[in-house]
Amino acid sequence: MAKIIIFGIQDFAELAKYYLDTDSEHEVVAFSVNEQFLPEEKSFHGLPIIAFENIEEQYPTTEFKFFAPMSPQRMNRLREEVYFKIKAKGYELISYISSKATLFDNIIGDNCFILENNTIQPFTSIGNNVILWSGNHIGHHSTIKDHIMFTSHVVLSGHCTVENYCTLGVNATIRDGLTIGEGTFIAMAASVIKDTEPWGMYKGNPAVKSEKSTKDL
Structure with missing residues (x-):
C-alpha cells in the first residue's frame, strides 16, 4: 500500500x-x-x-x-x-491495473492506467505511461511502447508493435504483424491493414493517411 x-x-x-x-x-x-x-x-x-x-x-x-x-x-x-x-523530482510512479482486466504475466511499465475488460494476451509487453481505456483486445506477442493511449474497444492483433506517442480511437482494428509508427493517430472505427508512417493520421476502412501531420497537434 x-x-x-x-x-x-x-x-x-x-x-x-x-x-x-x-x-x-x-x-x-x-x-x-x-x-x-x-x-x-x-x-x-x-x-x-x-x-x-x-x-x-x-x-x-x-x-x-x-x-x-x-x-x-x-x-x-x-x-x-x-x-x-x-x-x-525523485518520485516513484505507480500503475493502476483493474481487477477486471485479463492479463497473463505481462511486463507492464509505470504510470499505466489500465481499466476494466482489457485483455492483454500472453507474450505482450506494455511500456511506461500507457493508458488502456476499457474493453480493448491487445493481441499476443505484441509490444506497446511508451506514452500511448488506446481509447475503448480497440482490437490490436498479434505480433504488432505500437511505437511511442500513438493514439488509437474507439473501435479501431489493427491487422496482425503491423508496426504503428511513432506519433500515429488512428481514427475511430478505422481498419489498419498496412504499417503506418510516423506522425500520420489514418481513417477509414481500409485506413488511408490524411495529408495532416500529427506533429502539428
Whole structure:
C-alpha cells in the first residue's frame, strides 16, 4: 500500500481517484497541479491541491508516490513532459491495473492506467505511461511502447508493435504483424491493414493517411 498524489484535477484525475479508492490497496492523499493552474478553492474531493513546483516540501519522495493519468493532449507529449518532471523530482510512479482486466504475466511499465475488460494476451509487453481505456483486445506477442493511449474497444492483433506517442480511437482494428509508427493517430472505427508512417493520421476502412501531420497537434 502506498500514499498517492494524483497529478491533475480534471476528469482523468477524478476517475483515477475513484478507481484507486475502490479497486486498489493504495490511499490517495492529495492532488497536484502546476502553480499557475491552482484553483481558488485548493481542495478537490475533500483532499488538498498542492502546487507541483514545491510539492516535495510537504510530501517527501521517500513517503509518497505519484500517479499522472492525463488525457492525450499533443499526441501524448504533454503527458510525457509531466511524467519526466515527476521522475526528475525523485518520485516513484505507480500503475493502476483493474481487477477486471485479463492479463497473463505481462511486463507492464509505470504510470499505466489500465481499466476494466482489457485483455492483454500472453507474450505482450506494455511500456511506461500507457493508458488502456476499457474493453480493448491487445493481441499476443505484441509490444506497446511508451506514452500511448488506446481509447475503448480497440482490437490490436498479434505480433504488432505500437511505437511511442500513438493514439488509437474507439473501435479501431489493427491487422496482425503491423508496426504503428511513432506519433500515429488512428481514427475511430478505422481498419489498419498496412504499417503506418510516423506522425500520420489514418481513417477509414481500409485506413488511408490524411495529408495532416500529427506533429502539428
